[in-house]
Amino acid sequence: MANLKEIRNRISSVSSTMQITSAMKMVSAAKLKKAQDAITAMRPYSNKLTELLQGLSASLDADSGSKYSVQREVKNVLIVAITSNRGLCGAFNSNIIKQTNSLINDVYGDKNVSVLAIGKKANDAFQKQDRVIANKSEVFDDLTFENVAEIAEMLMEKFVEGEFDKIEIVYNHFKNAATQIVMTEQFLPIVPVEADENVNLDYIFEPSKEEIVETLIPKSLKTQLYKGIRDSFASEHGARMTAMHKATDNATELRDQLKLTYNKARQAAITNEILEIVGGAEALNN
Numbered sequence: 001m002a003n004l005k006e007i008r009n010r011i012s013s014v015s016s017t018m019q020i021t022s023a024m025k026m027v028s029a030a031k032l033k034k035a036q037d038a039i040t041a042m043r044p045y046s047n048k049l050t051e052l053l054q055g056l057s058a059s060l061d062a063d064s065g066s067k068y069s070v071q072r073e074v075k076n077v078l079i080v081a082i083t084s085n086r087g088l089c090g091a092f093n094s095n096i097i098k099q100t101n102s103l104i105n106d107v108y109g110d111k112n113v114s115v116l117a118i119g120k121k122a123n124d125a126f127q128k129q130d131r132v133i134a135n136k137s138e139v140f141d142d143l144t145f146e147n148v149a150e151i152a153e154m155l156m157e158k159f160v161e162g163e164f165d166k167i168e169i170v171y172n173h174f175k176n177a178a179t180q181i182v183m184t185e186q187f188l189p190i191v192p193v194e195a196d197e198n199v200n201l202d203y204i205f206e207p208s209k210e211e212i213v214e215t216l217i218p219k220s221l222k223t224q225l226y227k228g229i230r231d232s233f234a235s236e237h238g239a240r241m242t243a244m245h246k247a248t249d250n251a252t253e254l255r256d257q258l259k260l261t262y263n264k265a266r267q268a269a270i271t272n273e274i275l276e277i278v279g280g281a282e283a284l285n286n
Contacts, residue, residue: 003265004262004265004266007258008262011255011258011259014251014258015251015255018248018251021247022244022248024088024240025240025241025244025248028238028240028241028244029237031237032234032238035230035237036174036238038230038234039227039231042227046223046224049219049223050220052216066190066214067160068159068188068190068217068221069189069190071189072162072165072189074165075112075165076112076114076163076164076165077111077113077114077165077166077168078113078114078115078116078133078155078158078166078167079100079104079113079114079115080118080167080169080187080225080228081096081100081115081117081118081119082096082122082171082229082232083096083117083122083125084120084121084232084236085119085120085121085140088243088244089236090239090240090242090243091239092172092180092235092239093122095172095180096121096122096170096171096172097121097125099170100170103168103184113131114132114133114164115131115133116132116133116134116155117135117137118136118139118232119137119140120137123135134154139229140233143230143233145222148229149222151225152218152221152222152224152225153218153222155187155188155221156218156221159188159189164188166186166188167186167187168184168185168186168187169186169187169224169228170182170183170184171185171228171231172231172232172235172236172239173231174231174234174235176238177238177242178238179238180235180239185224185228187221187224188221190217190221
């Protein structure tokens, strides 16, 4: 059994760790509220924009398709892997890395696959494989639509120029603080959609459907990427809050066990001292 000093040091160390994890949990909880409000407020706009684009695209002739919907033989694939810049968030980052590796090895095993890293963890993982074409981790320092739009424009330009035949996004979809769902969405080319009978197309178009679609498609793509990053940002804080909550509970349990061990060791030491005193006294009497 460890001596009392060693147990006291361990109790002190675990208590310090518990204070850190508890503070990190509270910080993530505060950030989660703001991030959750942002993605919740954005979803109706994103869904309505998709609905309008869906109705307009379905009503156009096949020959008037956009340059972003060109279907080519898939030889070069780009995967946009969205992770976080920091760890201590459970399986949040490892799930994205695992899904991206699955796409690289299983789905596109015979293709030339590159990775655009959004998040330092993705960059660290795929830089070793020499697949990263760019690292956009700095977007989390100032997460605005304008900054994300620059990344989306770069992706659209690379697709139009034929550098990549297909672009996919891998990110964590925010369901709640304890649940994040790994999503894989096709970014380019645009997936053909069919008109929904419930969509109201009773609009007056000015200047024309074609011009409106050409304006809406880039806007929709930028919004899709922004929503994915926002989803991932909220998921990160939810995952970190949950991980730190579990870590705090584990530290509390370990501290209680160490205190019990310390009390037992202290009681044993006191008992031994009493026995020594009694034994010494009896020896003197004899």
